[in-house]
Amino acid sequence: xxFNLNSNCSRCGKKSLLTDQVTGEQFCGKxxxxxxxxxxxxxxxxxxxxxDGGSDPARTGAPSSLTIHDMGLSTIINPQNRDATGKPLTAxxxxxxxxxxTWDSRSQSSATADRNLRQALNELNRLKDKLTISSSVLEKxxxxxxxxxxxxxxxxxxxSAMIAASLYAACRDTETPRxxxxxxxxxxxxxxxxSRCYRLLYxxxxxxxxxxxxxxxxxxxxxxxxxxxxxxxxAAKILxxxxxxxxxxxxxxxxxxxxxLYFSCAINGVSITQRDLAEAAGVTEVxxxxxxxxxxxxxxxxxxx
DNA sequence: TAAGATAAGAGGGACAT
DNA sequence: ATGTCAGTCTTATCTTA
Numbered sequence: 001x002x003f004n005l006n007s008n009c010s011r012c013g014k015k016s017l018l019t020d021q022v023t024g025e026q027f028c029g030k031x032x033x034x035x036x037x038x039x040x041x042x043x044x045x046x047x048x049x050x051x052d053g054g055s056d057p058a059r060t061g062a063p064s065s066l067t068i069h070d071m072g073l074s075t076i077i078n079p080q081n082r083d084a085t086g087k088p089l090t091a092x093x094x095x096x097x098x099x100x101x102t103w104d105s106r107s108q109s110s111a112t113a114d115r116n117l118r119q120a121l122n123e124l125n126r127l128k129d130k131l132t133i134s135s136s137v138l139e140k141x142x143x144x145x146x147x148x149x150x151x152x153x154x155x156x157x158x159x160s161a162m163i164a165a166s167l168y169a170a171c172r173d174t175e176t177p178r179x180x181x182x183x184x185x186x187x188x189x190x191x192x193x194x195s196r197c198y199r200l201l202y203x204x205x206x207x208x209x210x211x212x213x214x215x216x217x218x219x220x221x222x223x224x225x226x227x228x229x230x231x232x233x234x235a236a237k238i239l240x241x242x243x244x245x246x247x248x249x250x251x252x253x254x255x256x257x258x259x260x261l262y263f264s265c266a267i268n269g270v271s272i273t274q275r276d277l278a279e280a281a282g283v284t285e286v287x288x289x290x291x292x293x294x295x296x297x298x299x300x301x302x303x304x305x
Numbered sequence: 306t307a308a309g310a311t312a313a314g315a316g317g318g319a320c321a322t
Numbered sequence: 323a324t325g326t327c328a329g330t331c332t333t334a335t336c337t338t339a
Binding site for chain 1: 329330333
């Protein structure tokens with residue numbers, strides 16, 4: 001969308017004519033009067049992505065036109081539901097993009113920001129497949145990244161670290177149990193970098209995150225192991241008790257859940273090695289032992305549920 | 306072989322300077 | 323802003339049952 005300061009609105013007379021980049025309509029920003037429905041051929045050539053394999057950055061933009069103040073480089077998100085390689089988007093990505101288009105049409109995004117966003121969304125799409133993320137979480141992640149972009153938080157940081165951090169934040173917010181480690185492995189970015197970006201998002205966007213519930217983690221760990229419902233329920237009871245006694249603050253929720261499961265197995269006569277449990281939970285055996293020791297010292301294990 | 310113990314090192318929060 | 327401190331978690335190695 002761009003200002004056309006040379007002409008006046010023929011209804012209200014104000015110099016506030018705007019051009020819709022998609023339809024080419026000219027309308028007045030003050031009174032809404034549409035002055036021209038003629039399609040001006042200044043729309044971007046989206047073909048360039050699909051034809052050239054998308055690797056040439058010089059060909060990613062629209063053809064510039066001097067008739068518009070920004071030379072036609074103000075962008076919209078590609079109205080075709082295809083990714084940068086020309087493949088159709090998945091259904092969940094489609095809804096994400098649809099929402100972003102709405103945002104996009106309302107803000108004057110720069111070409112670089114748009115390119116950045118597109119690259120990030122590509123990465124996000126990749127992560128979704130690796131981590132099996134639901135579409136609502138995905139949208140949240142895209143939204144957060146968008147906010148980060150607006151606040152210029154991405155400058156000087158890697159796109160993949162930032163989009164991974166956005167995804168992690170979205171998972172935290174929706175109580176989807178994914179650890180920093182999970183995401184770091186999927187994104188091929190160091191855990192430390194993602195965590196730094198996450199903290200940045202957390203502070204700058206003033207996010208309020210619910211604390212990770214270890215009970216949620218039980219399901220996640222036991223899905224990788226074959227564990228009966230009974231054992232899961234027992235482990236959940238242990239965790240509820242530790243939460244009640246404030247034994248759980250500051251501890252890795254995955255470690256807590258793993259220790260509770262370990263004990264639950266022991267009580268129910270199921271033998272399971274700390275090693276397998278540690279692997280499924282993504283923590284070390286030492287951590288499980290420490291949490292287990294903590295449970296013993298708190299006498300939680302002496303309770304009869 | 307599984308589990309426990311110990312030690313060194315990393316990263317981040319709280320708090321003071 | 324910067325440094326220190328206590329607490330957590332990880333990695334590695336050794337010991338114990």
